[in-house]
Amino acid sequence: MATKLTDEQLVESAVSGDSDAFGEIVKRWERKIFALCFGMLGREDDARDAAQEAFIAAFRNIKNFRGDAKVSSWLHRIAVNQCLTTKRRTKSRSEDYLNVETEEESRIFVAPAKLSPLRTTEQNERMTLVRQAVTSLPEELREVVVMKEFEEMTFQEISEVLELPLSTVKSRLYTALKQLRRKLERSPVEIA
Amino acid sequence: MKDHNINNSSCGFSGDLIGYLYDEIGGGERRVVEQHLAKCDLCSTEFAAVSSARNSVGEWFSQEFVGSPTPKFEFAPQRQDEKSIVWSVWTMLSRIRFRVPVLAAASALVIFGAVLFIRSTASDTEVASVSVPAVSTPSDEGIAANLGESSPVPVQTADSTNSIDIAADSVEPSRSVDVNTRALSSRKMARQEPKTRETRPGERNQRTFPSDRSVAEGMQTKPSLNGYEEKEDETLRLEDIFSEIDAS
Numbered sequence: 001m002a003t004k005l006t007d008e009q010l011v012e013s014a015v016s017g018d019s020d021a022f023g024e025i026v027k028r029w030e031r032k033i034f035a036l037c038f039g040m041l042g043r044e045d046d047a048r049d050a051a052q053e054a055f056i057a058a059f060r061n062i063k064n065f066r067g068d069a070k071v072s073s074w075l076h077r078i079a080v081n082q083c084l085t086t087k088r089r090t091k092s093r094s095e096d097y098l099n100v101e102t103e104e105e106s107r108i109f110v111a112p113a114k115l116s117p118l119r120t121t122e123q124n125e126r127m128t129l130v131r132q133a134v135t136s137l138p139e140e141l142r143e144v145v146v147m148k149e150f151e152e153m154t155f156q157e158i159s160e161v162l163e164l165p166l167s168t169v170k171s172r173l174y175t176a177l178k179q180l181r182r183k184l185e186r187s188p189v190e191i192a
Numbered sequence: 193m194k195d196h197n198i199n200n201s202s203c204g205f206s207g208d209l210i211g212y213l214y215d216e217i218g219g220g221e222r223r224v225v226e227q228h229l230a231k232c233d234l235c236s237t238e239f240a241a242v243s244s245a246r247n248s249v250g251e252w253f254s255q256e257f258v259g260s261p262t263p264k265f266e267f268a269p270q271r272q273d274e275k276s277i278v279w280s281v282w283t284m285l286s287r288i289r290f291r292v293p294v295l296a297a298a299s300a301l302v303i304f305g306a307v308l309f310i311r312s313t314a315s316d317t318e319v320a321s322v323s324v325p326a327v328s329t330p331s332d333e334g335i336a337a338n339l340g341e342s343s344p345v346p347v348q349t350a351d352s353t354n355s356i357d358i359a360a361d362s363v364e365p366s367r368s369v370d371v372n373t374r375a376l377s378s379r380k381m382a383r384q385e386p387k388t389r390e391t392r393p394g395e396r397n398q399r400t401f402p403s404d405r406s407v408a409e410g411m412q413t414k415p416s417l418n419g420y421e422e423k424e425d426e427t428l429r430l431e432d433i434f435s436e437i438d439a440s
């Protein structure tokens with residue numbers, strides 16, 4: 001029954017004390033919020049923690065939801081803020097792990113079986129470079145790239161979440177992609 | 193002919209290029225962009241660059257994220273109140289920049305407690321280590337035995353510090369005539385008896401002192417260090433001999 005309700009109706013139910021309604025909201029948006037956090041932070045474990053904190057924060061502040069914005073926009077805004085908080089909190093640590101690829105990061109990528117070991121190594125290095133390039137973008141550019149590429153949000157949705165004009169969103173994304181290209185061109189590994 | 197001299201930033205196509213890249217552009221605008229790209233090398237080069245960057249990001253996303261499962265997120269409404277109290281206190285403290293002083297005070301408290309614990313443990317160990325067997329003097333024992341009275345026998349207990357004084361008073365160096373190494377070793381063994389041994393009120397200490405044996409068995413005693421009357425080890429040997437004779 002809850003699946004037929006809109007996000008806004010579910011929030012109303014959650015405000016009135018129905019915790020299952022908020023659980024349904026979490027179920028609907030957990031993948032996208034997780035993807036957003038992954039793109040913003042660049043690490044799966046950090047993304048998991050940040051998304052978890054974001055949902056907890058949303059549940060705590062659900063009574064403050066005004067209803068003048070979409071629930072998805074509200075959740076994304078909370079998640080972005082949580083990611084920025086996590087990023088600041090782990091700033092020194094992130095600088096370390098971006099420079100040194102850990103074993104865990106190596107396990108994340110599972111190459112297709114038909115790739116040769118050399119090809120697999122090159123691909124791993126390339127993915128590491130892309131991750132470093134994305135996570136080293138300024139925050140205002142990175143969030144736009146992640147929302148667009150990881151969550152496949154439209155420009156209009158991004159502008160609503162970030163409360164920015166549509167033209168600003170487009171220009172930020174364009175600038176972000178150009179900076180990414182420059183960062184990747186400087187890297188020794190050829191980018192496909 | 194292509195517009196080679198048109199700077200991309202002055203083209204004003206960046207917004208349309210990005211819309212064209214993500215296919216969020218109207219049909220009319222799409223045709224305009226395509227026509228421009230066909231004649232502007234700079235814009236087409238830039239478009240290829242941002243398109244390549246987009247592909248790289250998409251590849252990274254598909255390689256490292258798409259395969260990873262979505263974690264199970266919980267918001268724990270039951271534990272919300274418990275956590276919120278602690279969390280609100282901590283947040284309040286951190287807001288007023290009390291975090292460092294609080295951590296320092298907590299650390300100091302922990303260290304102070306640890307020092308107190310170590311000191312108390314060390315003092316217990318010290319008391320236990322200096323507790324020597326409280327023994328009665330031969331003179332007291334002899335007098336008590338002769339009078340047929342039960343003299344108060346000093347008892348060694350773990351927390352008894354009086355025994356030190358009693359033992360110290362009972363030392364009579366001038367009477368130390370002979371130092372028997374076996375007697376010393378037996379005294380060492382007496383010291384190694386459990387410290388926690390307690391004597392019930394009215395119960396006589398079970399330790400057998402040389403004076404007791406000498407009185408009871410009439411064996412030859414001789415004064416030794418600290419005035420104790422030590423039993424000759426020959427007693428044991430005679431008993432062994434007698435037992436062997438009886439057995440034969």
